[in-house]
Amino acid sequence: MRWWSVANLVSNAGTWMQLTVQNLLVLHVTGSAAMTGLSLAVQAGPGLVLGLIGGAAVDAWPRKLTATLSQAALGLVAFATAALVAFDMINVPVLMALAAITGVVATVDAPACALLGNDLVRTRDVPSAIALGSAVHSVGRLAGTALAGGAVVLFGTSSAFLANGLSFAFVASVIPFLRLVDHTSDPDRAPAPAAAAEAPRPSADPREGLRYFLGRPRLVALAAITGLSAVFGRNYALTLAVLVTGPLAAGAGAFGTVSTALAIGGIAGALLAGVLQRPSVRLVAAMAGAGAVLQIAAGLTPSLALLILLVVPMAMVESVSDTAGTTVLQTDPPPHMRGRVLGVWRSLSTGWGLVGPPAIGLLMEVAGARGALVLGGAVIALTATAGLLLQGRASATAGQAAEARPVRAAALSAAA
Template sequence: MSASSSLPTSASRAAVSRSPWRSLRHRSMRWWSAANFVSNAGTWMQLTVQNLLVLQITGSAAATGLSMSVQAAPALFVSLLGGAAVDRWHRRLTVAVSQALLGAVAFTTALLVALDRIDMPALLVLAAVTGVIATVDGPACALLGNDLVPVEDVPSAIGVGSLVHSAGRLTGTALAGVTVGFLGTGAAYAANGLSFLFVAAVVPFLRPAPGAAREAVAEAPAAPARAEMSVREGLTFFVRRPRLVALAGITGISSVFGRNYGLTLAVLVTGPLAGGAGAFGTVSTVLAVGGILGAVLGARLHRPSVRTVGLLAAAGALLQVVAGLSPSLAVLLVLVLPMAVVESVSDTAGTAVLQTDPPAHLRGRVLGVWSSIGTVWGLGGPPLLGLLMEWAGARGALVAGGLLIAGSIGAGLLVRRRGGLVPVALAAKDGDVTGRSALGTAA
């Protein structure tokens, strides 16, 4: 079924098709969103207490950072293999198994904590195992959600997922303190284990909606030959696909110079604007509110393109430039809200392109490539930004970073307008997110 044939045909449903909640019309998507909320709450409950546990064991902030790096490291080295596994294996079965395995790791940690047998080497091993499983679980869960709704509802599914993530984070963080206070640290890990099992129990009952982006069960037997399921094919497709390379470039430069507000705005508020921790807390709250509003607006998108992502990222970068020149905290607060909104809408649009542009049999590997690239940005971005702040200060870093982002995106738009067919061009017309593959065999 084509994307156009799955569009609502009655006038009464026209407005629904633009609603940010339209993906929730589908029963399986409602169950999947509920399961994701429970899982996110459990995950953030565990993450909140994990740092406290490491500090309790070692008394070292450096050890806390090490445990986080060990868990993130597999995304850099194993994500390509994890993405290939997602393309090769039955989608729902993959999610159910990976969630059950993550639950087993959480229960193991809870048992070790309860028996007072936990130490730093054991925590690092468990963190590494969690990171490896996540290289499969992450893309599998993302694509499973898209499998449940029609193609035109994918942006809504992604926006709803972002809202669920935010709600789960707030809930999990709040429950962590209560749980540890009344039941102990091990109970938080056990609760996370139960949340994983809940997701695994829901998955077998999920069914794609008519016109869904991909019916994983039906397509599994007709998947491409094993020779075409290699990691290399996914990497080659990504490199030869100009719009994906452009998306990576936009997201990369924005992540390094425009998204680390926890660092740049913290220094700006507590430094030049002479605010304290409370003032930065207010800025962080406004950022969170803007992110939620942006997720709702992003969910209203119908067929976002790389050009959409680029224009939104450039707009956010220009707002960042003005924010860097803010004469007072009040002015900064006025600017922070639209900055967060634009960033969130851009993220939703970019994720929709990333998850719908590749052919169905390549999407897991494309997400694996993306995860590896994103890990490089995550690890390398803060040090680079820190060096820029050392040289130019908080204001200078915000202004220079914003101009660099906007200038790079503007240059890409000019190259495309002049007909340049280079990878950095913003190669996508609005609405064209299902174009032919750059590889002849991946149409």
């Protein structure tokens, strides 16, 4: 697990180095902001359409081999991009093709690597492993963003893509040496019924994953609260940027400070989530509601200093919410179904990732940056509160029914 965490840190730093300069590269080549947005949509599109198929492949194929090959493929794409940029051979069709290939490979790579980390620890340590992965992701994002500027200045734009290719190669070289935990003999794992143990492994049919997801109310509820939060509450690169440079009359440097505060809060929240042994959808909703209240306060803040103080706890509770939700997704389904559940989730998350920025942008056009933050936070807070109340009422009703059954049974026995 230590080796896997180091590999993930290197990989995330490389990825964010590339992402930091990728949009600038597309803008430089095309001269069009619209084409820059289109390239992002082309890269995200496969996740929307092929997410479930990619998850089914992860359920059907050996985990280590799948992750190794997908990481190697992403590395080859990064190396090819670096070479094309270095020799000034990049153009719009090539950019779009590379973006599409990256998106297709990621539909397999993302669930494979997510579940591989869980295979390295005992069952009781899986929530902590997921929290550690979230913290590593946040640290890698911060480091990669910081390294990108220096690399481009010293070595040129292609160096960011080269660094990302090397990071993928490092991960692909580490994976074959990882030792997986045998969960069938894990003392923390609940024993399976004899009939289930003797049953053949189910086929990795993508439709089974979708039916399973839709048949689990807690997963549907998790998707609802996470989707609302993503659309109305997580587009801080847009909402807070406009708030800082507009109503608060600060500059781009000030937004950089706010972004750093968000990253610090995210890292702290991921580490805090590591103590959670049994995260629940209720916790996800409660944390999303708390983050929404802080978002409302951020929208009403009169000064930059107060905004910076608010975004740290805001990022913390949202990081706890995200990590708890990820843990539910990766531990609630049976092992043979987890790749497909993550595939369904990838399709959903890609959908609200594409819808969120235009929706919040339109809301800012109508209500301004402050209004968008306040109204978006209110939508999330009210939805989370309503969901918690409904779930609490359902639990109370179920508890009363459970208490009533022994009483009725005793009455019938006495009457007999």
